[in-house]
Amino acid sequence: MPMTDKPTPVRRALVSVSDKSGIVDFARALADGGAEILSTGGTARTLREAGLAVVDVAAVTGSPEMLDGRVKTLHPNVHGGLLADRSKPEHIAALSEHGIPEIDLLVINLYPFEDTLRRGAAFPECIENIDIGGPAMIRAAAKNHGSVTVLVDPADYAGVLEEVGAGGVSAGTRQRLAAKAFSRTAAYDAAISRWFSEETGEAEPTFIAFGGTLAEQLRYGENPHQRAGFYRSAESRPGPARPGVATARQVQGKALSYNNINDTDAAFELVAEFDPGDSAAVAIIKHANPCGVAVGDSLREAYEKALVCDPVSAFGGIVALNRTLDAEAAEKIVEIFTEVIVAPAASPEAIEIVAARKNLRLLVTDGLPDPAAPGLMVRSVAGGLLVQSRDNGRLGAADLRVVTRRAPSEQEMRDLLFAWRVAKHVKSNAIVYARNGATAGIGAGQMSRVDSARIAAHKSAEAAKAAGADRPLAEGAVVASDAFFPFADGLLAAAEAGATAVIQPGGSMRDDEVIAAADEKGLAMVLTGMRHFRH
Template identity: 70%
Template sequence: MASDLSRISRALLSVSDKTGLVEFARALAARGVTLVSTGGTHRALTEAGLTVTEVSDLTGFPEMMDGRVKTLHPGVHGGLLAIRDNPEHQAAMLAHGIAAIDLLVVNLYPFEATLAAGKPAAECIENIDIGGPAMIRAAAKNHKDVAVVVDVADYAAVLADLDAHDGAVAFATRRRLAQKAYARTASYDAAISTWLAGEIEAAPETQTFRALGGTLAQGLRYGENPHMKAAFYRTAGAPRPGVATARQLQGKELSYNNINDTDAAYEAVSEFDPARTAAVVIVKHANPCGVAEGASLIEAYERALRCDPVSAFGGIVALNRTLDAEAAKKIVEIFTEVIIAPDATEEAAAIVAAKKNLRLLTTGGVADPRAPGQAWRTVAGGFLVQDRDNAVVDDMPLKVVTRRAPTEAELSDLRFAFRVAKHVKSNAIVYAKDGATVGIGAGQMSRVDSSRIAAWKAAEAAKAAGLPESLARGAVVASDAFFPFADGLLAAAEAGATAVIQPGGSMRDDAVIQAADEAGLAMVLTGHRHFRH
């Protein structure tokens, strides 16, 4: 059984990130710890006036091959791996002059940062650390006797343990640090493997997924339901603006469902270029229930809210521009869980602050809808990996297949509706008019059911607004996938839609086109499907 306390007499420090290094090393030296280090770390510490042994003095070999070989030696790994209460290990250390290393402090070459900066492959290769992960794994394996630190954020915790335990680190701390160390090497290797997999045209025979490695951002009270444990992690590498990068200005702690829904809302609103138009997306249960563009955020919000004011209650509001006071005043009129925007004015933040539980998040920017990336999902006994859906309707050549071509106004709304349909759970039907959704049907097993639900939503929205006819009258309709039969399209025509956008590709396309012609609809095909399961 592990000793609860492990005295720290010798520490090996080898870090690429020098943040807090000198202060930490000085604190260790003040507590009587002998310091050993390598290369740049050694220079930084000696220049700070600290007495430090070079690792080459332990190994008897100089650093070589541009620093590729320096710590891969029994003098280092024996000092990390030796079990202190094992007589044979102790005899081997004595016979070969190996000194115990009780604390290892390593952070790895910045491979992820190098990759994110778009550096050439040769530079990425040189930033793959070899000795660092080997030492980390050795120390973590032997956490019965050795403490390993891979994160500068843990320097203070180690010093606190040394003070609390008269120069020793507690087993609970060593075990926590060991788990973190293995998570770091796993994440590091996954980043390298993911990069190399991207260089291979076919799917590699084995695959790790970079996003599985992350740093704890927040412990959560529970998951989707109270009986489910959950936590939120941030992945390494180039951050995509969104909920993971956001700064929470105020409000109570985010829940699992809040984070999931807020991500869905911000990804959807990022489809709208803030330089072109203000846009607002309202999300409930990961589905947009109202989306609109406008000359201002308040105009966009009011038009988005009109689509489904009932579902918007308790929803997530995402904006593509800085939240201003006028929009903030309007948004807080109904119960809202989260507001997320690139930024917020001081006046707007003060208005939101009056609602103490309402979360306000600022991200610093919108995400690029065209950016490449990967998405993953677990299945029983495995996981699925795919490219993220970065197809944008503005880049798609639209093919008119009906006798009547859409008007310019209809064409603008068709693009808008298809942009929204990309973010609605399949089967997805979206009615839109004048740059705003007027009815959304989401997640049905039958496309005709989605079409009917969207039409019903449009009629209910009209009633709520005190209007005499359904908002679907004169609207356009988007389908995330082809119409397998004409029934879904005819349901849209019956609701009053005048034009349709859909991917096409059904065996019955000719019948659907004929039905559109007979109903007097204009229809365009995108050639791109937006299933979202």
């Protein structure tokens, strides 16, 4: 708790900001209230140009800025003024003895390291944008929040001014702002430490930290009794942030829920597996699993093909596109209830069509994520974190090994590679049937691989009935398994469903039995040597 419950007036403020939005008006209001303004470098220049009286920090420290500005506030006359506990007479006496002025308010934001990294700056420039004095002052003021108010976010200026005008900043506000300040320096240091570890090639550093900025406070989490927030993570690699739900612009629709965000991310990452220059692609997601994926010459064609796979589950789903949403696709998508549409862009005509469904969210990302790009994935466990590199493994036809007497036809090979890309994004155990660039049945998240194969076959039969087809969609399709078949039973289930070719990692102790079963059924089989577990 704060050291004192009394509101603290602001008689002297130290202002040193990189982001100068709103700072002139804020400092002017403080000065009009009788506060003395201390400042440094560019901030002092900005305030003076606005006609404000400013005392240089150098006049307080008795030392000029030096080493290209690296040293200017690292001085007892600054940190003494921030750290002195006003409730302790001996602290006040020490300030008086050494001529150190009390500082009641610290207004600071840090060198723009994250922005520097985001625009792809070289290593030396990134190093120069690591703030040293700023975090030190923030932590000093936050530690001493019983006496000092610390501001790291321009969004808090107005509230603090209101309290200052009423006589002083309340203890509760000082404590809340101190917590925010510590969180800010933690996120800042997390971005630096992750970047530095990656620059030095340290895959599993001894210490690891992750930071983020609150994008939205959500109504609840997966369930109404759970609290949740959506955070944008700080990038640890040079260049723009990974396009996706965290960077998207919401064109319309009600606020996204926790589950919407999770499913939208899954959908967009899946659809990004397909190069928009090669074909249009659509993924329909429900509960983080695809219920239909397809490629085609147009988005409308791809959507119609994807919808056939499981039209029942598609109701209330997430639709992701790898190209600009056009009017023809939009008209078809809005025919059934859809929670979210996410695409790299949307035409004005498509936006107008979607606008007729007020609750339908439309997200525009301005790009597709690179499925081959490196990155980290994090999951919490009791008492710890599981951290791994992103599953960015990709394969082409040349990477596959044919192990059966019959090799896949050209069409089968195209469908095998298609099914393999989809299986990567299906919860394990995963089985995906595909034909003519569209999923024909998906079995997800089962404890037994043979059950996944049977469920996928059942779904294909149900989809065929809904489409008025005379045979299950899986008949004549290929099948992908995200991991090896431990026994031949899963392979035989796929054969019974009508599959003609199989793609799977291989590596089972019973590979020979599985291959023999495929030969007996006349199936072509290729091995990837790579699995795609997704738990």
